[in-house]
Amino acid sequence: GWKENVKGNPMIDEVIAVAPDDVPYTVEPDGNGGPGADVFHSLNDAGAKLTYYLSAGGGDGDVGRFTRDGGDLANLTSADVEMRWDYAPDNYGWWAFESLTSGPVPFGLYWVDATAGTEERLIPILYSGGGTIGTYDMADSTADPYFGFPASDWTYAYTGDYDYFASDAADGNIDDTSHGNSELFARLIVGDFEQTGALLPSGTVIRFVTTKPNTTADVFRFSTEAGQGRDLAQAEVDLDDIRVVPNPYYATSDYDESQFIRRVKFFGLPERCTIRIFNVAGDLVRTLEHGAGSDNDRTEEVDGDDIEATTSIEGWDLKNEGGFWAASGVYAAHIDAPGIGTTFVKFAIIQGTEELGVF
Numbered sequence: 001g002w003k004e005n006v007k008g009n010p011m012i013d014e015v016i017a018v019a020p021d022d023v024p025y026t027v028e029p030d031g032n033g034g035p036g037a038d039v040f041h042s043l044n045d046a047g048a049k050l051t052y053y054l055s056a057g058g059g060d061g062d063v064g065r066f067t068r069d070g071g072d073l074a075n076l077t078s079a080d081v082e083m084r085w086d087y088a089p090d091n092y093g094w095w096a097f098e099s100l101t102s103g104p105v106p107f108g109l110y111w112v113d114a115t116a117g118t119e120e121r122l123i124p125i126l127y128s129g130g131g132t133i134g135t136y137d138m139a140d141s142t143a144d145p146y147f148g149f150p151a152s153d154w155t156y157a158y159t160g161d162y163d164y165f166a167s168d169a170a171d172g173n174i175d176d177t178s179h180g181n182s183e184l185f186a187r188l189i190v191g192d193f194e195q196t197g198a199l200l201p202s203g204t205v206i207r208f209v210t211t212k213p214n215t216t217a218d219v220f221r222f223s224t225e226a227g228q229g230r231d232l233a234q235a236e237v238d239l240d241d242i243r244v245v246p247n248p249y250y251a252t253s254d255y256d257e258s259q260f261i262r263r264v265k266f267f268g269l270p271e272r273c274t275i276r277i278f279n280v281a282g283d284l285v286r287t288l289e290h291g292a293g294s295d296n297d298r299t300e301e302v303d304g305d306d307i308e309a310t311t312s313i314e315g316w317d318l319k320n321e322g323g324f325w326a327a328s329g330v331y332a333a334h335i336d337a338p339g340i341g342t343t344f345v346k347f348a349i350i351q352g353t354e355e356l357g358v359f
Contacts, residue, residue, distance in 0.1 A: 001073045001076055001210065001211055002067070002073070002076070002208065002209070002210060002211070003209045003210055003211045003212075004033075005032040005034050005038055006031075006032050006033045007032060007038070009038070009040045009041060009063060010040055010066065010067075010208065010209075011033065011034045011038075011208075011209040012034075012038070012039055012040040012054055012206060012207070012208050012209070013027070013030075013032075013034035013035050013036035013037055013038055013039060013206070013207055013209070014027050014036050014037045014039050014204065014205070014206050015027055015035050015036035015206070015207045016036075016203060016204060016205035017037070017204060018201040018202070018203045018204055022201065022202075022203070024203035024204075034207075034209060035207060035209065036207065039052070039053050039054050039206060040053070040054045041053065041054075041055060041062075041146060043147070051192075051193070051194045051198070052190050052191060052192060052193065052194075052200060053147075053190075053191045053193060054188060054189070054190060054191065054206070055144045055145075055146045055147065055188075055189050056146070056186075056187045056188060056189060057127070057129055057142065057144070057145070057151070057154040057187040057188075057189045058129075058145065058154075058187060059145060060145060060146065061144055061145035061146030061147075062146065065186070065187045066185055066186060066187060066188060067185065067186070068183070068186050072183050072184060072185055072186060075159075075182040076184060076210050077113075077210065078113070078115070078210055078211070078212045078213060079111050079112055079113040079114075079119075079210065080111075080112050080114070080207055080208060080210055081109060081110065081111055081112070081122070081157060081184060081207070081208035081210075082109070082110045082119075082205055082206065082207050083107050083108075083109055083205070083206040083207075083208070084107055084108050084109075084204075084205050085106055085107045085199070085200045085202060085203065085205070085206075086106075086107070086108060086202060086203070087106050087202050088108060089104075090108075090166050091104060091105050091106065091107060091108050091124075092104060092105065092124070092165070092166050092169035092170065093105040093124035093125070093126045093136060093155070093169075094123070094124070094126065094165075094169055094174055094179065095126045095127065095128055095133045095134060095153075096126070096174070096177075096179075096180070097125070097126075098127065098128060098133055099133055099134075100173050100174045100175075100177070101133050101134040101172065101173065101174075102134070102168075102169035102170075102171075102172055102173060102174050103134040103135065103136070103169075103172060104136075105124055105126070105136045106136065106200070106202075107124075107200075108121060109121065109122035109124055109155075109157050110122065111159070111184075115215070120159075120162070121162035121163075122157045122158060122159060122160075122162065122184065123157075123159070123160045123162055123165050123179055123180050124155055124157065124158075125155075125156040125157075125183075126153045126154060126155060126156070127153060127154040127156075127187075128142070128153050128154075129141065129142035129151075129153060129154055129189075131153060134172065136152065136153050136199075137152065137153070137197070137199070138151065138152055138190070138192045138197045138198075138199065139151075139152075142154070142189065144191040147191060147193065149191045149192055149193045149195065150191075150192045150195055150197070151189040151190060151191045151192065152189050152190040152192075152199075153189070154187045154188065154189055155187075155188040155189070156183055156185065156186050156187065157183065157184040157185050157188075158179075158180035158181060158182065158183055159180070159181045159182045159184065160179055160180045160181050161179075164176075164179075165179045165180075232339075235270060235337075235340045235341075236341050238268065238270070239270070239335065239337065239340065239341055239343040240343060241268045242266060242267065242269060242335060242343060242345050243266075243267050243268060244264050244265070244266055244267075244333065244345055244347040245264065245265050245267055246264065248347065248348035248349060248350060249262075249264050249318070249347070249348070249349040249350065250350050251350055251352030251353075252352055255315070261317070262317065262318045262351075262352075263315045263316060263317050263318060264316055264318065264347070264349070265313055265314065265315050266288075266290075266313065266314045266315075266333070266335075266345070267312065267313055268312055269290050269312045269314055269335070269337075270312070270337040270340055271291065272290065272291040272337065272338065273290050273291075273335050273337040273338075273340075274287065274288070274289055274290070274335070274336045275287070275288040275289075275290060275314060275316075275334075275335050276333070276334045276335075276336070277316065277326075277331055277332075277333050277334075278331065278332050278333075278334065279326075279329060279330075279331055280329060280330050280331075280332075284321075285320045285321070285326055285331065286316065286321055286326070287321070288314055288316060290314040318349060318351070325351055326349065326351075327351070328349055328350045328351045329349070330346065330347075330348045331346070331347055331348070331349065332344050332345070332346050333345045333347070
């Protein structure tokens with residue numbers, strides 16, 4: 001499709017302008033994203049003293065008229081189109097929508113593939129819009145509907161055998177009406193906002209830029225800001241702040257869901273660690289893995305807020321690895337945080353008595 005500039009319009013830029021002394025020069029980009037000076041619906045002075053702009057004939061004169069409401073976009077490739085105002089003697093157009101009349105035009109249309117280093121000429125199909133058939137000029141009869149200034153005949157760009165077309169058009173009359181294959185754009189007009197009636201000076205080049213697929217030559221670079229790493233020394237100090245709540249656990253706690261679903265919680269844990277719970281005899285009672293991937297206690301709520309995946313809290317259901325209640329007594333939790341260090345936390349639990357509430 002057509003590449004868009006920062007204003008959301010097709011990227012149609014004057015890339016070569018002509019100075020007052022008739023010397024062509026390369027136009028510097030105007031900041032709208034294109035290779036030169038934006039000329040589609042643009043009345044701005046873009047370095048060169050533009051005396052014209054481009055628009056679309058009929059209707060509202062907007063982009064949909066130029067693309068046939070998007071119908072022409074499928075005919076485009078990655079090749080750009082250039083409109084070269086060179087007033088060459090072999091530049092011909094055909095007023096095909098009204099007659100068999102052909103005639104000279106001041107520009108040539110070229111389909112330019114910069115990657116392949118090739119180009120081919122396109123066939124200008126024209127519509128007078130109420131002006132003089134066979135004469136490409138500015139006239140009030142073909143006024144631009146977008147801004148209201150006098151404008152040129154409408155131009156349509158078609159693929160086809162241009163050399164064969166030119167040989168047929170040279171006498172001012174078309175004999176073979178099969179010229180033209182695919183339409184690349186429609187209804188292009190040149191608006192004359194200075195209203196002098198003058199056409200563009202010889203040497204002017206307007207480029208219609210298309211989108212390009214990525215190739216092996218494209219390189220993309222992404223820059224990101226470094227994450228804020230946690231200070232290691234502080235993380236080591238924070239290990240000493242880990243605590244078990246409640247301590248001691250005395251038959252019940254606010255974290256219990258019932259007499260059969262009991263728990264204590266470890267607070268102040270680092271993001272990832274292993275908790276190994278031992279009894280006073282040194283026997284391993286239970287191992288808990290704490291981390292973002294752990295689902296222990298993730299459905300609990302504290303003050304109405306869900307605990308996040310990177311919570312510093314981990315719950316223990318007061319059961320051993322076999323799923324039985326741990327005995328009442330004193331326990332030591334060994335907490336191993338990779339890359340930070342280790343610590344011990346002592347706590348006590350006193351299990352409550354299970355009572356049946358239904359007989």
